[in-house]
Amino acid sequence: MAxxxxxPAHVELTRRxxxxxxxxxxxxxxxFATMIVAxxxxxxxxxxxxxxxxxVLGAGGSPAGKTPGWVDGQFAKLVSFVGSSEAGLDPRLRVxxxxxxxxxxxxxxxxxxxxxxxxxxxxxxxxVVRDLRVELxxxxxxxxxxxxxxxxxxxxxxxxxxxxxxxxxxxxxFVSELLLQPITIxxxxxxxxxxxxxLALAALLFFPLVVYPVLRLGKRVHRRSKxxxxxxxxxxxxxxxxxxxxxxxxxxxxxxAEVREHQSVNDRWLEQQAGLxxxxxxxxGTMDLVWGIVLSLTMLSGSxxxxxxxWGLTPDDFVALMFALVNIFRPLKRLSSGYNLWQASxxxxxxxxxxxxxxxxxxxxPSAGPAGALKKGIELRQVSFRYELGDSDAKPxxxxxxxxxxxxxxxxxxxxxxxxxxxxxxxLLRFYEPTSGAILYDGVPLTEIAxxxxxxxxxxxxxxxxxxxxxxxxxxxxxxPGATQxxxxxxxxxxxxxxxxxxxxxGYDTVVGDRGMTLSGGQLQRITIxxxxxxxxxxxxxxxxxxSLDTDSERAVQEALRNLMAGRTSVVIAxxxxxxxxxxxxxxxDEGRVVESGSHAELLALGGRYSRLLAAQNSGG
Numbered sequence: 001m002a003x004x005x006x007x008p009a010h011v012e013l014t015r016r017x018x019x020x021x022x023x024x025x026x027x028x029x030x031x032f033a034t035m036i037v038a039x040x041x042x043x044x045x046x047x048x049x050x051x052x053x054x055x056v057l058g059a060g061g062s063p064a065g066k067t068p069g070w071v072d073g074q075f076a077k078l079v080s081f082v083g084s085s086e087a088g089l090d091p092r093l094r095v096x097x098x099x100x101x102x103x104x105x106x107x108x109x110x111x112x113x114x115x116x117x118x119x120x121x122x123x124x125x126x127x128v129v130r131d132l133r134v135e136l137x138x139x140x141x142x143x144x145x146x147x148x149x150x151x152x153x154x155x156x157x158x159x160x161x162x163x164x165x166x167x168x169x170x171x172x173x174f175v176s177e178l179l180l181q182p183i184t185i186x187x188x189x190x191x192x193x194x195x196x197x198x199l200a201l202a203a204l205l206f207f208p209l210v211v212y213p214v215l216r217l218g219k220r221v222h223r224r225s226k227x228x229x230x231x232x233x234x235x236x237x238x239x240x241x242x243x244x245x246x247x248x249x250x251x252x253x254x255x256x257a258e259v260r261e262h263q264s265v266n267d268r269w270l271e272q273q274a275g276l277x278x279x280x281x282x283x284x285g286t287m288d289l290v291w292g293i294v295l296s297l298t299m300l301s302g303s304x305x306x307x308x309x310x311w312g313l314t315p316d317d318f319v320a321l322m323f324a325l326v327n328i329f330r331p332l333k334r335l336s337s338g339y340n341l342w343q344a345s346x347x348x349x350x351x352x353x354x355x356x357x358x359x360x361x362x363x364x365x366p367s368a369g370p371a372g373a374l375k376k377g378i379e380l381r382q383v384s385f386r387y388e389l390g391d392s393d394a395k396p397x398x399x400x401x402x403x404x405x406x407x408x409x410x411x412x413x414x415x416x417x418x419x420x421x422x423x424x425x426x427x428l429l430r431f432y433e434p435t436s437g438a439i440l441y442d443g444v445p446l447t448e449i450a451x452x453x454x455x456x457x458x459x460x461x462x463x464x465x466x467x468x469x470x471x472x473x474x475x476x477x478x479x480x481p482g483a484t485q486x487x488x489x490x491x492x493x494x495x496x497x498x499x500x501x502x503x504x505x506x507g508y509d510t511v512v513g514d515r516g517m518t519l520s521g522g523q524l525q526r527i528t529i530x531x532x533x534x535x536x537x538x539x540x541x542x543x544x545x546x547x548s549l550d551t552d553s554e555r556a557v558q559e560a561l562r563n564l565m566a567g568r569t570s571v572v573i574a575x576x577x578x579x580x581x582x583x584x585x586x587x588x589x590d591e592g593r594v595v596e597s598g599s600h601a602e603l604l605a606l607g608g609r610y611s612r613l614l615a616a617q618n619s620g621g
Contacts, residue, residue: 048106242258
């Protein structure tokens, strides 16, 4: 029965993983050289055992041993250094002393090579994991927003943490097992052949039967490992969801329900993990059984050859040959275990490369130019957009929207939830590309403007302010890392947050905590406004910047926003209509279409959708 070939995908994944390891060729070459020596230290004890049986335990201690080739001659020279028979030292004792010294030296050399191999394999694996993690983050931050509508954050975190560590295991296994163990096997097989090539070859012919179960079960290990990693991603996602919404969980007393759901997810992981363990254990158990049969047959064959005096096999040679064959099994078993772990690692590598192979954001056109300061304005021409969620018949979020935003004016976008307000803001930022239609910046389509240059002209203040777990100064200067302290403080004063910052324990050097947890919602929002002021952008996009604040916080933030918007083109996505009554123009969206447009007074006089929305808010409806 022929061995199942390695799937092409496995070969490609192995190539791509090792390609990263080959960046460090010097380390690999050193590892390979060390492994050759390490394999030799495994073979030396077999030769020494044969010499001990022949020259110490043998009748008369004859110096003429049965060991292969030049070994006897070199060994005799070593013995001569110990002393001569005239000195009264028994020849067998002299041989025993030499063998004991060689055992010690071999053990010391083996310890050194073991240390070097262990260190190199794990250090090289750490280098590869570091590179993979950097590549993953570099890729993720360049992926289009549409990707994150399809993928769960917990699954991405699992790939970054769990899967990269499995890739670490893959590189470590490749160096310490898949490279080292074959070298040791070659050393031992060569030694066995040197003692009696006929019997050794006869025994080695059974090797395919020993490794076949492992290779056969490799595919099952790979499949099970992939499913295990997928369910592990689900467990991380479940934990992420619970921790992210812990206030809601506690408020609705859903602790037990969430624990039960998490238990269910972990049960699915356990089922896949158990299957993976069974597949690995079955391969090792079968290998042990087949190898036991091979050794039994070899022992019987060797005994018959000695009794019948066939092939010139002597007892001490047969014992040494059996010793070599037995020593082959240990690296062979480690090689099979390494192969199973490698199969599991390939599943993890596949999940990593799935992310690395994702298409990045739509690249800039070769003819794309820089964005200058906004002079004329922004124009949307028949812009439609629908999210790619696998349903080609899904209703568009925006449907043939025409809109003009003149430079220096404030345009408010209002409408009920799901009308497409935030989607419109995302299109202005090029987080998504329109399904059809065009958006023009001073008459130039956004697709003809370099993305980095465009975003350098835009400042965003969103509904959910986000601060990094770093100092207040670093958060304000996030868009301008080279800003001076005077510029940072001026932006903070314009955002009415300077006095608050000064009272913090370390002032501008105060670390705000994860997501700014040490600050109130209004303080968080004013720091993000200071960040936007410091950026000094031409276009402001305010996405429901005050919708989640209480009245007092909203008042303070509105004062900061007035300073931010002064002299700039502003697009304000608003939920509270009271905050946009002074906008130059108010655009009402409903089901992805522009249904009304005008000033606050004009829309009230119209008595249409806007006036009904305002009346509903004023009445608390």
